[in-house]
Amino acid sequence: LTNAHVVAGTQGTTVRSSSGRSLSARVVLFDPERDVAILYVPRLALPPLNEASAQAGTQGAAIGYPGGGSETAEPAVVNGQVRAEGRDIYGQNLVVRSIWFTQAKVQPGNSGGPLVDLNGNVIGVIFAASTTQTGTAYALTDAEVQPDIDQARGRTDAVQIGPCAM
Numbered sequence: 697l698t699n700a701h702v703v704a705g706t707q708g709t710t711v712r713s714s715s716g717r718s719l720s721a722r723v724v725l726f727d728p729e730r731d732v733a734i735l736y737v738p739r740l741a742l743p744p745l746n747e748a749s750a751q752a753g754t755q756g757a758a759i760g761y762p763g764g765g766s767e768t769a770e771p772a773v774v775n776g777q778v779r780a781e782g783r784d785i786y787g788q789n790l791v792v793r794s795i796w797f798t799q800a801k802v803q804p805g806n807s808g809g810p811l812v813d814l815n816g817n818v819i820g821v822i823f824a825a826s827t828t829q830t831g832t833a834y835a836l837t838d839a840e841v842q843p844d845i846d847q848a849r850g851r852t853d854a855v856q857i858g859p860c861a862m
Contacts (some may be wrong), residue, residue, distance in 0.1 A: 698808030699823050700726055700733045701785045704737060711737055724851035727844050728785045728858065730793060730836065731823055733808075734848040745810065747838050748817035751795065752776045756813040758798070758833060760806030772800035773820070777837060785860050788819065792834030794840040796820045798847050802833040811835040 703709055709721045725734040750756075757769040780795045796811065802825045811820035820835030 697735050697821060699846065699851045700731045700857075701734075701820065701823075701860045702727075703733045704728070704856040704857055706857070711735065711740070713740060713746060718795050722852070722854040723857050724853065724855060725844055725848035726855050726857045729789060729791045730840065730844060731785055731827060732821070732836070732841050733857070734844060734851075736852050738852070745812075746817045747842075748813055748815070748819055749838055750774045750813060750819040754813055754819065756819065758800040758802050758806060758809065758811055759786060760802065760809030760822060760837075762803035762805040764805050766815065770801045772833070774798050774811075775832075780834075781861065783842050786858070789795060794837045795823075796835045796837055798833050799831055800833040 703723050710718045711721045712718055714766050719737050719739050721735040724734050724736045735777055749804055754774040756772050758772045759769045761767055774796050777796055779792050780794050783790050809822045810818045811822055813819050820837050821841055823834045824827045824834045826832035
């Protein structure tokens with residue numbers, strides 16, 4: 697699972713395993729309104745990460761690859777949840793998403809990475825950093841991405857993905 701804006705406009709999607717191997721992946725769900733993409737990686741035999749819900753004060757980490765570099769895990773604290781109004785990844789349709797606003801240092805490259813609690817459970821998907829408040833980041837809530845997870849379950853065929861305006 698990642699953000700739709702991460703894979704939009706790409707061809708030949710790959711993921712890197714924890715051992716450093718580059719594996720071919722297929723985008724099996726592409727939701728430009730929620731900004732969610734779900735990947736199928738045929739040669740990656742790992743169980744999905746556990747999910748959990750959070751609340752204000754939940755501590756954890758924002759995991760990602762800032763600047764396209766090595767994996768990092770930055771401390772994070774959930775400050776609260778809001779229904780945020782914004783645009784889809786094409787900048788066209790107005791959408792409302794359930795998001796966590798967090799205290800976490802994220803940069804380009806963290807998008808699509810998990811926001812996890814202290815037990816390693818996924819509580820959200822990082823999609824942006826605040827442009828006005830240093831150290832504030834945003835993540836789609838676990839409940840927001842669940843319908844896409846349910847819809848993609850069992851899919852193995854690639855779907856069409858479009859460009860991104862972000």
